Structure formats: structure tokens, C-alpha cells
Amino acid sequence: MRLLFLLLLMTSSPRVSSSFVKPDSPEMKGVVSSIILSSLEQAVIFLEKDYTNTEVNDMVSLRILQVELKAVQKIWIKDPLFRILNQKVEKLIEKLDKFIGKSINKLKLLQPTYVQAFHPLLKPGFWQLPCQWIRTNTSMIYDEIHHEDAKVLDVRDNCIVELLASRINEDWSCSCSHSCETLVTKLGASNYYLSYQLRYFLFSKMLECSGDLFQRNKHYMDLFCANMMKMNQDAELNGYTFPDHGLFMTNSE
Incomplete structure (x- = not known):
């Protein structure tokens, strides 16, 4: 991308x-x-x-x-x-x-x-491009990051399935269990976990979710974008070495 x-x-x-x-x-x-x-x-x-x-x-x-x-x-x-x-x-x-x-x-x-x-x-028509480009906020970059837990990666799709299922049932607030909310709002995440968090809130935006969690959609997207941009800049400085190049391409989608 x-x-x-x-x-x-x-x-x-x-x-x-x-x-x-x-x-x-x-x-x-x-x-x-x-x-x-x-x-x-x-x-x-x-x-x-x-x-x-x-x-x-x-x-x-x-x-x-x-x-x-x-x-x-x-x-x-x-x-x-x-x-x-x-x-x-x-x-x-x-x-x-x-x-x-x-x-x-x-x-x-x-x-x-x-x-x-x-x-x-x-489905065709689900995805929409943003109306304008935005600059990331460097003040939102984490001081400390945590490596992802393999168990988290195993259950991440469950949270997206939960989100999509609630919207299919015409629940405009969109369901998000406590365990999923903990996963998608965790601070200090890195690598593919971080890109997953951004995608979750991007999906909720496309679905027009209106629940309490999604009232802060922009905040979380800005937060995760800032940290993903920092990771991409680090990958560039390191010459896109393995495994940074794969993560770089994922973050650039």
C-alpha cells in the first residue's frame, strides 16, 4: 500500500x-x-x-x-x-x-x-479514504514499549469479529467486551499488536460505531498512528532489515 x-x-x-x-x-x-x-x-x-x-x-x-x-x-x-x-x-x-x-x-x-x-x-464500498492528510503528534510517542504477547495475537481476531457481528445486528453502539477493550486500548504496544489496535479503531470508524469507547476514536487513532510512524522511521534508519521491512510494509497500508 x-x-x-x-x-x-x-x-x-x-x-x-x-x-x-x-x-x-x-x-x-x-x-x-x-x-x-x-x-x-x-x-x-x-x-x-x-x-x-x-x-x-x-x-x-x-x-x-x-x-x-x-x-x-x-x-x-x-x-x-x-x-x-x-x-x-x-x-x-x-x-x-x-x-x-x-x-x-x-x-x-x-x-x-x-x-x-x-x-x-x-464488501465493495466499505472502505473510504480520509478527506485530508494529517500530521502525527510526536508528543504521543511512547517513552517505553512492551513486546507483544503471543496469546494476545491469538485472540485479536475475536475482538474484530465481535465488533462486526454487533454492527450486523444493527447495534450502532457496537459491542466491545471488557477483555477486548483492554486489548485494543493497551498503551505501550508495539509491532503488529500496534497495527492491530489501529485497524480495530479504523474498522469502528467505518462502521460508524457510537458506543462510549468509540467516542474517543480519534484520540486512539492519533495515538497509534504517531507510534507506528516512529516505528517506520526507525525501520528506515536501520535500512529496512529483517524483520523490520515486513512490519514497515504493514504499517504503510
Whole structure:
């Protein structure tokens, strides 16, 4: 998803006219955008060849990718310089849609209960991009972090299933048990536990949950975003070494 993030940044940044090709010039943006799109096309081709190994989490990420591509498309359609690239984006969106449909049908046969539980996240139209970019608040970065507990990772999906199930039953407050609230609001979490916490509150925002816990949705999302950004900056300083590079890509979705 970091590749799409770069595309969105380039399409939203101001242009500077010059007789020379500058990094932020339309010409250079076109070159870089073409490289990014080619990488995404190759990634989709790889997934198509290996679709039997895809999981529900992969489908959720690809749905987000679709939304980001459509956001790029809406910007590029107004610019004649990006007409050819925009055609590539349209084809990529269509290819993704077919692949996601094929993969979900396969998962329904292999993991019917799991797919049913996460069905809202897989539906077209569930995901929405934020209206504007925000800066992280460095004052919210933890002074001390705690390594994740394997037991926590084993039960994290249960909390999301609980959240989704309550919303399916038209409970606008959205249920959150005491144990889940403890998990998703724990301070000092790191690595994949931290990204899970952010996703939980992101899901609740998309579901328009209104319970007491979710009244502080923005606070928790700002808190977790600030610490995830710090982790990404540390990974960059360390040269994206293992296992930092995998976590970096997860945090950049």
C-alpha cells in the first residue's frame, strides 16, 4: 500500500513550471507513477498465479488498494498528461475486482465461517479514504514499549469479529467486551499488536460505531498512528532489515 500512498502524494502536491525536469514536475511525476503502476501490475500478476494461498486478510488489503486506485483515477482523469496512465489504472482496478471475486469464492468454500464473520470488510464500498492528510503528534510517542504477547495475537481476531457481528445486528453502539477493550486500548504496544489496535479503531470508524469507547476514536487513532510512524522511521534508519521491512510494509497500508 505504500506505493499507492506515494501516488496519492504526487497527485496532490503542487506543480512547478520550469524548462528543466524537476523532481516535482509533471514529467517526473509521470515517470515515477509509471514505475509504481508497473510494480503494482506485477504484484497482481503474482497474486493471480498464487491465488490458492490467499487469505481473508489479503482480500481486505486488496479492497483498500482498490479504493486508493480509484482516488488516483479521479485526480488523473482531469489531467491530459496522465491519460495513458489513467487507462492503466482502470485496467488494474478491473483486474483486481475479478481477482478478489475469484479469491473470495474460493475462501467461502475453504473457510466459510471466517469469510462470513469478516464479510462487511470484504464488501465493495466499505472502505473510504480520509478527506485530508494529517500530521502525527510526536508528543504521543511512547517513552517505553512492551513486546507483544503471543496469546494476545491469538485472540485479536475475536475482538474484530465481535465488533462486526454487533454492527450486523444493527447495534450502532457496537459491542466491545471488557477483555477486548483492554486489548485494543493497551498503551505501550508495539509491532503488529500496534497495527492491530489501529485497524480495530479504523474498522469502528467505518462502521460508524457510537458506543462510549468509540467516542474517543480519534484520540486512539492519533495515538497509534504517531507510534507506528516512529516505528517506520526507525525501520528506515536501520535500512529496512529483517524483520523490520515486513512490519514497515504493514504499517504503510
